[in-house]
């Protein structure tokens with residue numbers, strides 16, 4: 245990564261979970277690789293009355309897993325300043341403004357400012373309005389705002405938020421994070437399609453039978469029950485990450501690599517996704533909620549027993565569904581998606597299932613391209629070959645490639661890339677308002693249909709791959725989910741255990 249421009253980052257939510265778990269380690273990795281200019285400073289803000297010294301201890305703790313040397317750690321934390329700040333208090337922005345100007349001088353930051361809003365979205369409008377009123381954004385350099393998800397809770401609230409933001413920042417200075425867009429293999433999707441004639445020539449309803457996107461998590465809701473119970477899997481994962489991946493798979497290849505060309509392709513793909521009627525939602529989407537179960541020899545409580553979750557909660561922890569894309573390339577190809585918490589293992593994968601040349605419907609005989617996004621990264625392609633011992637029989641062969649652990653250790657993490665891109669002003673891997681708006685229109689009808697349907701939410705035991713209804717959904721089309729656990733590959737020597 246190149247050495248970034250000078251910048252002052254003002255981080256709202258500096259005492260929060262995201263800052264500690266993701267942002268400080270990502271920033272440190274950029275610092276260590278000298279991908280940050282020497283001219284950088286960070287002001288962390290939140291209400292807690294921390295001192296700079298305490299802030300430095302928190303950051304040191306957050307980056308401990310990166311094993312910094314003492315001088316590295318000391319040099320890194322010396323760029324961080326803490327300002328106790330209530331985002332609702334106008335007078336606090338005056339103090340913030342003075343500190344920002346002081347650091348701008350001290351570090352020669354050319355007035356470049358990045359406001360990172362790692363806070364609940366209900367504060368976003370108020371923060372940007374106050375930044376403007378206090379004159380903090382009136383500098384010579386760039387002024388950009390980075391926003392964490394979720395962007396609104398439906399189309400209407402997202403639209404309102406968008407209007408508040410664009411009354412302060414032009415769209416090109418608004419960076420909406422979808423951290424999946426910073427992941428190596430997601431960034432690889434367009435490269436894979438654009439540089440392999442073998443694939444792109446087959447990338448349509450002529451040759452593809454169905455597409456499957458699975459985002460499985462073994463974790464439950466952990467300490468985020470309060471947020472999750474108000475949100476559910478549909479809004480937490482489908483509205484953003486899954487629809488982003490779907491758009492990269494379904495879009496027409498852009499004519500260049502420009503931010504605009506890629507964005508226009510994604511928006512066009514999302515606009516072609518069919519918006520369902522309530523009856524179509526009932527036919528094409530299912531939800532589920534986990535009950536107590538056993539996973540990796542450990543017992544887990546059901547969702548309703550989790551901290552901060554209502555005991556009669558109807559919130560879905562699992563979604564499976566079928567999207568239809570109404571354009572010449574994809575008409576007739578189901579795009580199946582599923583995501584859930586407390587499933588059998590963590591595994592984010594895309595499966596492209598190709599049509600068979602014969603009438604054979606056995607999945608084992610179909611060509612399947614799998615893109616492994618995490619925890620391992622790579623590809624596999626299943627082909628048919630002649631059986632060694634029988635002249636007229638075929639047997640499936642799997643070509644498989646996974647990045648090894650050494651390579652993965654050197655690839656930048658999602659937040660690392662995205663922070664660097666935001667400082668550089670490259671919004672290619674951030675979501676534009678047009679994408680967000682269309683994604684909300686697609687999921688709002690699903691949410692509304694579910695809210696009106698008071699039948700019991702299907703359940704699944706923790707440690708399984710979701711409710712029976714999710715398997716029935718795909719089976720109704722004569723298809724099945726492709727899912728080989730990593731143990732399957734390890735047993736066949738196709739995946740090394742340390743990767």
Ligand SMILES: NC(=O)C1=CN([C@@H]2O[C@H](COP(=O)(O)OP(=O)(O)OC[C@H]3O[C@@H](n4cnc5c(N)ncnc54)[C@H](OP(=O)(O)O)[C@@H]3O)[C@@H](O)[C@H]2O)C=CC1
Nearest residue numbers: 257258259260261262290291292330331362363364392393
């Ligand atoms: N945690 C995660 O894994 C992920 C989080 N996100 C998103 O990131 C954002 C932050 O999440 P997370 O870090 O988990 O949330 P936390 O609840 O851990 O942190 C919230 C932060 O906001 C601060 N805060 C709350 N109220 C105020 C206020 N009135 N004035 C100033 N500061 C305030 C809190 O500090 P204090 O109490 O000291 O004021 C704290 O620093 C959310 O939008 C979330 O959806 C997205 C993906 C993953």
Ligand SMILES: O=C1O[C@H](COP(=O)(O)O)[C@@H](O)[C@H](O)[C@H]1O
Nearest residue numbers: 393423461463480481485592618
């Ligand atoms: O955005 C979110 O993503 C995480 C999963 O992210 P990953 O990078 O660990 O795959 C999910 O657990 C969380 O609920 C959701 O808000």
